[in-house]
Amino acid sequence: MIGKQDFQHVAEYVYEIPASFRPGMRVPARMYADEKILEAALPDKAAEQLVNTAMLPGVTKYVLAMPDVHQGYGPPIGGVIPVDEATGVISPGATGYDINCGVRLLRSELSADAVMPFMQELVDTLFRFVPSGVGKGGDIRLKGSEMDDLLIRGALWAIERGYGEPEDAELTEEGGSMPGADPGAVSAAAKARGGDQVGTLGSGNHFIEVGRVDEIYDEEVAKAFGLFHGQFVLWVHSGSRGLGHQVCTDYVKSFQLAMRKYDIQVPDRELVCAPFNSPEGQAYFGAMVCAANYAWANRQVLANRARQAIYQVLANHNLSAELRMVYDVAHNIVKRETYEIDGKPLKMIIHRKGATRAFGPGQASVPERYRAIGQPVLVPGDMGTASYVLVGTQGAMEQTFGSACHGAGRAMSRSAAVKQIRGQDLQARLKEKGITVKGGSWEGLAEEAPEAYKDVNRVVNVIHNAGIARKVARTVPLGVIKG
Amino acid sequence: MAIPYERIEHTADLAIRVTGEDLPQLFVNAAAALFDMMTEPPAVVDRQHEVVVESVDLEGLLVDWLNQLIFMHEVRGETYTRFEITAFSPGELRATVYGGPTSRKLKTIKAATFHALIVAETETGAQAQIVFDV
Numbered sequence A: 001m002i003g004k005q006d007f008q009h010v011a012e013y014v015y016e017i018p019a020s021f022r023p024g025m026r027v028p029a030r031m032y033a034d035e036k037i038l039e040a041a042l043p044d045k046a047a048e049q050l051v052n053t054a055m056l057p058g059v060t061k062y063v064l065a066m067p068d069v070h071q072g073y074g075p076p077i078g079g080v081i082p083v084d085e086a087t088g089v090i091s092p093g094a095t096g097y098d099i100n101c102g103v104r105l106l107r108s109e110l111s112a113d114a115v116m117p118f119m120q121e122l123v124d125t126l127f128r129f130v131p132s133g134v135g136k137g138g139d140i141r142l143k144g145s146e147m148d149d150l151l152i153r154g155a156l157w158a159i160e161r162g163y164g165e166p167e168d169a170e171l172t173e174e175g176g177s178m179p180g181a182d183p184g185a186v187s188a189a190a191k192a193r194g195g196d197q198v199g200t201l202g203s204g205n206h207f208i209e210v211g212r213v214d215e216i217y218d219e220e221v222a223k224a225f226g227l228f229h230g231q232f233v234l235w236v237h238s239g240s241r242g243l244g245h246q247v248c249t250d251y252v253k254s255f256q257l258a259m260r261k262y263d264i265q266v267p268d269r270e271l272v273c274a275p276f277n278s279p280e281g282q283a284y285f286g287a288m289v290c291a292a293n294y295a296w297a298n299r300q301v302l303a304n305r306a307r308q309a310i311y312q313v314l315a316n317h318n319l320s321a322e323l324r325m326v327y328d329v330a331h332n333i334v335k336r337e338t339y340e341i342d343g344k345p346l347k348m349i350i351h352r353k354g355a356t357r358a359f360g361p362g363q364a365s366v367p368e369r370y371r372a373i374g375q376p377v378l379v380p381g382d383m384g385t386a387s388y389v390l391v392g393t394q395g396a397m398e399q400t401f402g403s404a405c406h407g408a409g410r411a412m413s414r415s416a417a418v419k420q421i422r423g424q425d426l427q428a429r430l431k432e433k434g435i436t437v438k439g440g441s442w443e444g445l446a447e448e449a450p451e452a453y454k455d456v457n458r459v460v461n462v463i464h465n466a467g468i469a470r471k472v473a474r475t476v477p478l479g480v481i482k483g
Numbered sequence B: 001m002a003i004p005y006e007r008i009e010h011t012a013d014l015a016i017r018v019t020g021e022d023l024p025q026l027f028v029n030a031a032a033a034l035f036d037m038m039t040e041p042p043a044v045v046d047r048q049h050e051v052v053v054e055s056v057d058l059e060g061l062l063v064d065w066l067n068q069l070i071f072m073h074e075v076r077g078e079t080y081t082r083f084e085i086t087a088f089s090p091g092e093l094r095a096t097v098y099g100g101p102t103s104r105k106l107k108t109i110k111a112a113t114f115h116a117l118i119v120a121e122t123e124t125g126a127q128a129q130i131v132f133d134v
Helices: A035-041 A046-053 A112-129 A144-153 A155-160 A166-170 A188-193 A219-225 A241-261 A279-316 A394-399 A414-420 A423-432 A442-447 A456-465 B023-038 B058-076
Strands: A008-011 A014-017 A029-032 A063-070 A077-084 A102-111 A207-216 A231-238 A324-330 A332-341 A344-353 A355-357 A376-379 A387-392 A403-405 A436-439 A469-482 B005-008 B014-020 B047-054 B078-089 B092-101 B118-122 B125-133
Touching: A014 A046, A029 A046, A035 A063, A035 A456, A046 A063, A046 A077, A063 A403, A063 A456, A077 A355, A102 A112, A102 A279, A102 A376, A112 A207, A112 A231, A112 A279, A112 A436, A112 A469, A144 A155, A144 A279, A155 A166, A155 A279, A166 A279, A166 A324, A188 A241, A188 B058, A207 A279, A219 A387, A219 A469, A231 A279, A241 A279, A241 B058, A279 A324, A279 A332, A324 A355, A324 A376, A344 A355, A355 A376, A376 A403, A376 A456, A387 A456, A403 A456, A414 A442, A423 A436, A423 A442, A436 A442, A456 A469, B005 B023, B014 B023, B023 B058, B023 B078, B023 B118, B023 B125, B047 B058, B058 B078, B058 B092, B058 B118, B058 B125
Parallel strands: A029 A063, A436 A469
Antiparallel strands: A008 A014, A014 A029, A063 A077, A077 A344, A102 A231, A102 A324, A207 A231, A207 A469, A332 A344, A355 A403, A376 A387, A387 A469, B005 B014, B014 B125, B047 B092, B078 B092, B118 B125
């Protein structure tokens, strides 16, 4: 097992395993952490998995783990795998089954105090309006060319059908509609699995949360993001549902043959890959983009349903507000981005698996409104603690291939959480703290208990102190619905 | 009869160890374990389907078999309780699966993965270790 002694402490918050550590490593493996996070991360297989990713063909400079790192099923969660586009590989397992699992934040002009008196009603109404939970389908059923249209247009598809405003897509990563989609590369099975799931939350760690901004760290940037102290905000966390899962399953299967064709060996079969510039690699990328667009359409519909629920409840109490976008980010995705390597621009494939893009000032792909300051970096925490809004920096561009953490990161296995925590007790405990939670199953709730997660404050402080993304605001949960 | 499987610790996902008296029975038990975790038994068992899975090797066959069942479960809304393997080789499996409309879902499983996958014959039969993404 990899121990602390195997890491070199190369910077205050950077621990590195050199490429010489194990045969097959092409680059070093870097972990962003403080000492406590590093020590807590060592008992599970995350460090081993990180070392494995350093063996992929075409990996460049180093592979990275963010401070929310934990064991996954291929790369570690919290992993960033940067690959030279011309010579390197693309890996479906390194992107994940929930392609474009991501999070969206909306803001209002209301203070959270104004809605606290009817929080239970708000949570109950959200639960009614938003299909959530294990295997729950929705009322949008897609087939044939309509599905293909959604896979190409993403959030724009949903907005054109009345689910929200053009501004929602403008303030989404990739405009909610990533170029490069190839619906022909998405199997009939994947389209069938996603046929009735647009606008559904799913289960596991997906949630919708209403909260209060309880800390502002950077007044100027907060103002640019439209955030203020005491503000009532809405978080939506979900992904590409069964369609994305099936795309990953399909390509992990078909790439087993591609590996033999291109004579590639990997230390973990879940890291199966193919050259990006190959028919197989291009097909997966085209399918991955479709799944990413599906997730953006999904979050667009979900957020709009949540808006409708909130507006209805506010109207019952003679209040009104407009919930407007702050931003929407992906944290399981592959992107084509250019970085300076050895003084020259290099086109790269960046796999982010439980990691969020964190572009700094002056980047063309950041919406015009935020371009001069940097993109919002949204980091949802567990349902009992807090979530953060940060801003991307030049430091991220230089250090981490424009990447930051994605959440608190799990610390306890699901089975251990269910053994130790009763969902009903958890709900009561959170209620005492002023947090109203409604979930689809008690076991599902227990699995997502705050104690099952790392300390998000600690994780975010590493990102902030390492100069990757700067803290802008913190929100605390008031009402949460989970699948 | 109890399905011979147990949960193994994994931080974020779901991992199991499952046994069987031989490889085909192992595959049957793995399928039964999958549904044991995902759903309650169906109220009626009135459906059957023929399933054919082809794969590159034995490990791939187990992953593909379980993922095919996950797909059918989600798209048809069915839960399967009996699995009859009619042909078995490392590259191909044919089976008839019996089940009914899903009554109550317990957990969503996105897929069976290749991570830390073990499929092996042992002195007493066969054993597998599988990590599922949840």
